[in-house]
Amino acid sequence: MSQVYLEYQFTVKPLQPGTEILIAQLGFSGFESFVETEEGVTAYIQKDEWHEDILEGIQILTSEEFTIQFTFSEIEQVNWNEEWEKNFEAIEVDGTCVVRAPFHPKRNVAYEIIIEPKMSFGTGHHETTFLMLQYLLEHNFNDKAVLDMGCGTAVLAILAEMRGAKSIDAIDIDTWCVENSEENVARNNCMGITVHLGDASIIPKHKYNVVIANINRNILLGDMATYRDSLLPNGTLFLSGFYEEDLPIICESCNNLGFTFVDNKKKNNWIAAKFVI
DSSP: OOOOEEEEEEEEESHHHHHHHHHHHHHHTTOOEEEEOSSEEEEEEEGGGOOTTTTTTOGGGGOTTOEEEEEEEEEOOOOHHHHHHHHOOOEEETTTEEEEOTTSOOOOSSEEEEOOOTTOSOSSOSHHHHHHHHHHHHSOOTTOEEEEESOTTSHHHHHHHHTTOSEEEEEESOHHHHHHHHHHHHHTTOSSEEEEESOGGGOOSSOEEEEEEESOHHHHHHHHHHHHHHEEEEEEEEEEEEEGGGHHHHHHHHHHTTOEEEEEEEETTEEEEEEEO
């Protein structure tokens, strides 16, 4: 029997970080699949899981920082694998790393990461993920302990292990992302990655050589002191998920905590930055 879904089409202003926050909050309310659009996001929920108050707990809808409108309609079951296969293309980073789905042909590069895209953030298509992949390709991870905050698909954690990291904790607040990350870790035969559900409050107590955080500006600023406390001396912090105009406030927060700014990368006004402690 075909499962009936409800499709919600959201327009979000400003688009980021509004879309990321909206997806995270919808995921907690039972929405199970998302497709980002030029204007916002399309979200899907099984009709059997839907109720009239489904959006009452979505805090961003009442936030004065964002303008969000939506429409919804009933649709027949969507073949998600077929949809992704039509729309998802492999991503190549600097001729060295390829992020591809299982249905793409094998590529002859140093690092080939196979990601089942589903609804999770972190396929390399978004500028911030691409920039962080570039940073990880430059960094020496041999025998390093790594923390990946907001791991999404675990693509960054996977590359860190491929680059020599000995142990990695990958954390995400979204249940679907955690499940997807665990699948991708197994798919890429990674043995040193442990995936956790939660936020910065559940970071394991041991220290790390490298902290990776690709989230959004407000969460980065709120959790910066926790990142500092999680780093070993001479540790490295890679941050992304914010715009070029946000870099000064990110740098100020890091400087106040004893970090030294090293450099940054930019793609379409998105920024990734490197700091050391």
